[in-house]
Amino acid sequence: MVLSFYVHIPYCIKRCGYCDFNTYTPNELQDGASLEIVSNDYIDAVLLELDAAPSDEVPTIFFGGGTPSLLPAKDLGRVISAIKARNGMTADCEITLEANPDSVTEEKLQGYLAAGFNRISFGMQSAQPHVLAVLDRTHNPANVKRAVDMARAAGFESISVDLIYGTPGESLDDWRATVTEALSLDIDHISAYALIVETGTKLAAQIKRGDLTMPIDDLMADMYLLVDQMCNGAGLNWYELSNWSKPGHECQHNIAYWKSANWWGLGPGAHSHIDKKRFWNVKHPTAYKQKLFAKESPVAESENLTEEQLRDEAIMLAIRMRTGLALSSLNKQGQDNLQAYIATGHVVISDAQIQLTAQGRLIADRLVREALG
Ligand SMILES: C[S@@+](CC[C@H](N)C(=O)[O-])C[C@H]1O[C@@H](n2cnc3c(N)ncnc32)[C@H](O)[C@@H]1O
Ligand code: SF4
Numbered sequence: 001m002v003l004s005f006y007v008h009i010p011y012c013i014k015r016c017g018y019c020d021f022n023t024y025t026p027n028e029l030q031d032g033a034s035l036e037i038v039s040n041d042y043i044d045a046v047l048l049e050l051d052a053a054p055s056d057e058v059p060t061i062f063f064g065g066g067t068p069s070l071l072p073a074k075d076l077g078r079v080i081s082a083i084k085a086r087n088g089m090t091a092d093c094e095i096t097l098e099a100n101p102d103s104v105t106e107e108k109l110q111g112y113l114a115a116g117f118n119r120i121s122f123g124m125q126s127a128q129p130h131v132l133a134v135l136d137r138t139h140n141p142a143n144v145k146r147a148v149d150m151a152r153a154a155g156f157e158s159i160s161v162d163l164i165y166g167t168p169g170e171s172l173d174d175w176r177a178t179v180t181e182a183l184s185l186d187i188d189h190i191s192a193y194a195l196i197v198e199t200g201t202k203l204a205a206q207i208k209r210g211d212l213t214m215p216i217d218d219l220m221a222d223m224y225l226l227v228d229q230m231c232n233g234a235g236l237n238w239y240e241l242s243n244w245s246k247p248g249h250e251c252q253h254n255i256a257y258w259k260s261a262n263w264w265g266l267g268p269g270a271h272s273h274i275d276k277k278r279f280w281n282v283k284h285p286t287a288y289k290q291k292l293f294a295k296e297s298p299v300a301e302s303e304n305l306t307e308e309q310l311r312d313e314a315i316m317l318a319i320r321m322r323t324g325l326a327l328s329s330l331n332k333q334g335q336d337n338l339q340a341y342i343a344t345g346h347v348v349i350s351d352a353q354i355q356l357t358a359q360g361r362l363i364a365d366r367l368v369r370e371a372l373g
Pocket of ligand 2: 012019021123
């Protein structure tokens with residue numbers, strides 16, 4: 001067995017209006033405090049949690065957030081070194097840093113490489129200033145090219161950007177310009193997500209008040225088909241519903257999730273999946289640190305997955321991938337239900353694997369619910 005690690009870094013300088021990730025600004029954690037103050041003993045807590053994890057060899061580590069690139073390389077490097085010393089890493093272990101294009105410098109990037117990172121993912125979201133403004137993002141679009149070029153010059157082997165489509169006020173031409181700009185960068189991988197309006201966010205309030213209107217489903221579908229076509233045309237092939245990469249640059253960490261492998265999430269609110277059990281930590285960084293410094297477990301809740309849950313989850317995850325789902329994993333009823341979707345061109349069968357076409361990917365969730373249930 002192998003074990004992937006997710007390391008949560010729960011800090012951002014400012015909360016973007018659409019985001020409900022488990023992240024905090026220094027001021028939210030402690031009145032008037034700086035990032036250095038609120039995060040100073042955070043890595044100590046993470047290292048204490050690491051003691052409880054299994055000791056299998058590690059094929060991937062992913063530092064996500066929040067904004068991991070706010071922390072210095074020496075801090076994140078402590079976690080990498082501890083995992084390496086304790087578990088050992090596979091020779092080609094993928095170590096990813098999620099980064100904000102504004103928060104990297106040449107010196108910092110070199111530090112991250114020296115600490116062991118070999119993959120970096122920048123939150124680009126859009127190349128259009130008016131779209132970034134609605135998303136309430138702080139970065140200047142020109143910083144993305146600067147950050148990508150700096151990361152490449154520093155020696156990162158694999159560079160990705162995250163994009164968001166379907167922002168209120170974003171036209172298909174806006175989205176085309178964003179994807180064109182992303183593909184002009186020296187990158188190997190793109191993740192493109194449809195904007196989700198999360199309850200309780202500033203964006204949700206703006207929509208509720210009628211200040212902003214979400215795009216209609218047809219436009220969202222056209223945006224998905226456009227990014228798919230443009231990426232495939234530029235040599236970045238789709239390998240999961242929302243992810244495209246040059247050959248050999250698929251995100252191995254995400255693939256581990258999608259294949260229901262074992263992973264351990266370190267940090268507040270982080271989820272773990274070990275064999276048939278899922279568990280997750282207390283959400284707030286202060287509670288998380290208190291538990292660990294008091295030598296208590298930070299786990300908030302856990303559940304044992306039933307065979308049925310495991311099967312449903314495996315189906316849902318496998319169908320999202322280009323490799324698809326083994327036809328044999330469906331029962332007779334599921335295989336019969338599938339015929340209608342083959343007739344409408346949403347699904348193809350290749351080498352006894354069920355694979356979604358681009359049209360099928362637009363309705364992946366419905367297809368899983370209706371056809372495969
Ligand atoms: C933790 S953030 C990435 C790192 C960094 N904090 C940043 O934003 O640049 C992970 C990604 O999730 C996506 N994301 C966050 N909230 C979203 C939402 N409401 N709808 C769609 N995508 C979202 C964004 O694309 C973002 O880049
Ligand atoms: S999108 Fe990224 S930078 Fe913005 S609040 Fe969420 S985690 Fe922080």
